[in-house]
Amino acid sequence: MTAGQHPKYPTMFSPIRLGPVELRNRFYFSPHGTALTVGTKPSDDYSHYNVARVKDGGCGLVIASAVVHDRGVIYQPSPYPRENIASFRAMADAVHAADGKIFAQLWYWWGTLGQWQPLSPPAPSLAASAVQTAWYEKGLSTHEMSRDEIKSMIAAFGTSTANLREAGFDGVELHAAHAAVLEHFVSPYFNRRTDEYGGSLENRMRVLVEALEASREGAAGQMAVGMRFNCDEMLPGGYDQAGAREILKRICDAGLVDFVDLDVAVEPNQLGIGMPPVFVEPHVYKPYVEAVRDAAGSVPVLSVLGRLTSIADGEAVIKSGLCDMVGATRALIAEPELVKNAFEGNEHRSRICIACNWCCAAGTEAAQGCAINPASYRERLWGVDSFLPAPVRSKLVVVGGGPGGMEAARVAALRGNEVVLIEARDRLGGALALWADLPSRDPFHRAIDWWKDELDRLGVTVRLGTTATAASILAERPDAVIIATGAAYSRGGRCAFLDIDIPGFDQDFVYRPDEILLGRVPPTGKVLLLDGEGMHASVGIAEVLASNGCDVDYITPGFAPVSLRLYDSLEAGFVITRLRSMPHVTFTPATWAKRIGDHEVTLYDSFTNIERTVRGVDAVVLSTGRLPVDTLSRQLDGKVDQLFTIGDALAARPFATAAYEGQKFGRYVGEPDAPKTFGDAYFSAKGAELYPVPADMLRN
8 A cells, every 4th residue: 555545544544643642543452451461571472462453554553451550460461560661662662663553551440359479368459439349249349548558559650651651652541441440539439438539529530630640740741641431330320421521521621631542331340331242232332422522622532432343434433523543452353454454455354353252251261362263362373474384285174164164274275285175064154153143143144254255265175065974085085184063962951960861852842952043943832941051052042932932931950041151251141131021031040851751841940859840841942061073083083194173073162162273273284293183282292382471582
């Protein structure tokens, strides 16, 4: 692209100045927590992660999340200790070398309890007042800070800013949203104080004002200083949009900020809005930003607007004057080159975030990443520049066209291998395609469409509607075979609660989710849905059946109607609300089936074992456990040079596992010294290169 006005997005790809800093374009990588640290130092992986989003015409700015003080932090970087400056400097240097700018979001949040020392009980969480934390299941309260503790916190903002200036950062953003400590002081909901830091608006703003002043002093005129701010707390007794306007106007009129980043949501109370899943309108923040934006006056306004995945939408928002810059986190986690591709006219090459929120839920599985882009967070090893030609061009046969199979085929083809993908169904997508057909989940199809386009672009031979056998696979004379045939729901209703078949499971009025989703005539009348999994299939099928007039009794062995995974992905509240709004759905928790009789089911309390019988049942749906479909793996064992089973065919797990293992094992094809089987890979030493080091020890 030559210099001058961009032909399609002239506003997006025009420069903007935030205080003393000029940015080359108006899209930013918004701040978010990561575990890409070594202690409290940013790791080399964190540096590669940020660089991947700014290089070659990408984002003009990344805003890295950083804790204002290293006490009370778990797996988050902090610029407060001087010994961390070198790692922050290395990350800033790398971003600058890629022609980007880097700010840090400085925050302290009430959920960051931390520890006094490794493995100790939790240290207290500091706040304006002693309030019950929203981690209600743990029964915790915050510690009301003393005046001296407040002064120490304010000083920490100044020290961290000064250390970032020394490290070469271009700006800081003080976090006064999402229930960070600065919001706690401003908020009449959280702040119950009666001293000079509580009561009147002027008093409640005092800590925010003093923290901004401390950061401006630490910036010494060389860095942009701004704040992230909630447009509405949406809490009873909290500040509303009118209150937000007043606070914002006072801060901007006082010249305390060079920009404001407008947001919505208190964490964790409103995480479903803060990281809106597929059930929420994409630009959910927009009306809130519209309501307060003009209070900022001439100060540039930034916002992520909720879920922004389109550069065209960003261009329209900026052109309208609502925002001066727009940004995203999840869209850029899914596609690091989202901005670059738009700049170069290759938007069709970009993955589009499907808002499944694995990036949020992964932490509870001791993981981090993206369900549709397994290279995300692993750019140092798996970034776009890592696809060198395989040492030995090989032929790969992939069996199964779900996310795992498609990713394995894509990765192997990118390295110059010949790839044939065989899928028994007449379309690609596997279980993800079935989920995508459920109500309100259509955006899931976007990932499948992207993979299909990539396989076509790379010349992968795709055979749909073809059932692979061991003989037909061997007839291809492959050097490597990857089995990605997924998992099937247990015929007998086995699940984690009770891993045995339910007597009577084989009757003709008993259904499995995949049978309904694949087109078997759906049940009617009175339906008992036994949910032993709690994921999209069960809740989605319940909604479909209820919409078709069925009376659905939704039965689960635990107290919660859905899996904890849907809570972790911030989807549970939405799917439960949808089902509760339907007059034909009832929930029966702590219950399971003893046996299925002639249109009757004997149920029992999962704690007391007390039985009862439900009669007049027209259908039973066993949405229980999933079992690997791995017959081909056993039949081909020892008959090809490389044989890998991946995803649910290896063991039923979260669907993000499929694409991850597709990439991992697809990279082994054509590598003479690579593992030959899953077992070889599993029992081999991990290797030092997999582990992060501080960013000042940067590895390429």
